[in-house]
Amino acid sequence: MESTRNQLINLLAKSQDKYISGQSLSEELKISRSAVWKHMNELKKDGYIIEGLPRKGYRIIDFPDKMSENTLKWGLDTKWMGQEIIHKNLTSSTQTIAHELARDNAKHGTVIIADEQIKGKGRMNRDWLSAKNKGVWMSVILKPSIPPHLAPQLTLLTATVLADVIYKSTNIKPQIKWPNDLLINGKKVAGILTEMQAEQDQIQYVVIGIGINTLYELHDLPKDLRNKMTSIKLSTDTVLDSNKFLQALFTIFESTYSEYIDKGFSEIKLKWESYGFKVGKPISIKTLKRSWTAIFHGIATDGALLVKNSDGTIEKLYSAEINWFEERSY
Numbered sequence: 009m010e011s012t013r014n015q016l017i018n019l020l021a022k023s024q025d026k027y028i029s030g031q032s033l034s035e036e037l038k039i040s041r042s043a044v045w046k047h048m049n050e051l052k053k054d055g056y057i058i059e060g061l062p063r064k065g066y067r068i069i070d071f072p073d074k075m076s077e078n079t080l081k082w083g084l085d086t087k088w089m090g091q092e093i094i095h096k097n098l099t100s101s102t103q104t105i106a107h108e109l110a111r112d113n114a115k116h117g118t119v120i121i122a123d124e125q126i127k128g129k130g131r132m133n134r135d136w137l138s139a140k141n142k143g144v145w146m147s148v149i150l151k152p153s154i155p156p157h158l159a160p161q162l163t164l165l166t167a168t169v170l171a172d173v174i175y176k177s178t179n180i181k182p183q184i185k186w187p188n189d190l191l192i193n194g195k196k197v198a199g200i201l202t203e204m205q206a207e208q209d210q211i212q213y214v215v216i217g218i219g220i221n222t223l224y225e226l227h228d229l230p231k232d233l234r235n236k237m238t239s240i241k242l243s244t245d246t247v248l249d250s251n252k253f254l255q256a257l258f259t260i261f262e263s264t265y266s267e268y269i270d271k272g273f274s275e276i277k278l279k280w281e282s283y284g285f286k287v288g289k290p291i292s293i294k295t296l297k298r299s300w301t302a303i304f305h306g307i308a309t310d311g312a313l314l315v316k317n318s319d320g321t322i323e324k325l326y327s328a329e330i331n332w333f334e335e336r337s338y
């Protein structure tokens with residue numbers, strides 16, 4: 009059962025700009041009018057801006073900056089993305105919660121978000137630094153009706169969504185380093201971790217973990233990572249409003265995903281390449297058998313890397329060590 013306070017916020021949030029009378033609030037919530045008035049004062053103390061006018065009633069003018077399920081939902085105009093939100097102040101990893109909820113039949117588009125993670129997970133079993141209120145640490149549950157071998161496309165799609173939302177909110181065009189690191193000025197600002205539960209020919213669910221470093225200052229970052237890692241604040245001097253930023257992310261995610269389901273991957277591929285780090289430039293490649301320099305040509309529809317060799321042939325690479333930052337280091 010939801011608390012009276014949350015029910016009150018929901019009622020006010022739903023009516024957006026319209027006033028609701030103290031009388032109807034007290035009837036809906038089955039509490040006295042003086043209890044309504046007390047709750048309003050508590051909300052104001054917590055940073056909600058509420059206008060109360062005699063004979064008209066109450067309306068919310070603004071939510072506090074702090075993130076919560078309510079602030080994230082207020083004014084959110086999506087059909088499914090972020091319509092269910094679980095917000096935690098502190099958690100081990102939002103990925104773990106997402107897997108539990110997905111197994112428990114959570115809806116497509118459910119978002120789990122935390123202010124801080126104790127054991128943030130990165131790709132390849134690495135740790136992911138997730139300090140309190142220094143970034144967006146979230147996981148989204150998807151239930152796509154695509155065959156499991158196409159799931160890597162969802163990661164590439166997510167990378168384009170992050171690039172779009174960062175570009176829109178900061179006016180700085182980020183780059184995507186294959187397969188899915190977001191860079192600004194060559195330093196990593198965000199990463200994506202995709203985990204999937206599937207049977208041979210059917211996806212049960214996909215959990216996409218998104219970590220965006222928004223507010224780290226230089227002194228927050230480990231010394232040995234300062235030349236590789238950055239935040240939106242450090243690299244663009246922009247202090248994002250987390251609620252607005254996330255709402256923009258949810259909206260762009262939903263429209264990009266719908267377009268992908270309707271029209272396939274080709275538009276996403278082009279968009280990815282338009283943000284691609286070093287596309288059209290030489291990169292150094294090392295596989296078990298050889299080391300060579302080739303031109304980064306783009307990505308294939310299955311997410312593989314395409315390179316153009318000096319004899320003009322296009323080669324598809326699934327696993328190779330790439331040195332992105334120096335041309336001839338091998």
Ligand code: BTN
Pocket residue numbers: 100101102103125127128129130131132134136138144145146147189198199200201217218219220
């Ligand atoms: C990477 O290695 O680049 C991927 C990083 C993904 C981090 C995010 S933060 C939210 C979600 N929960 C986690 O534990 N990891 C992902």
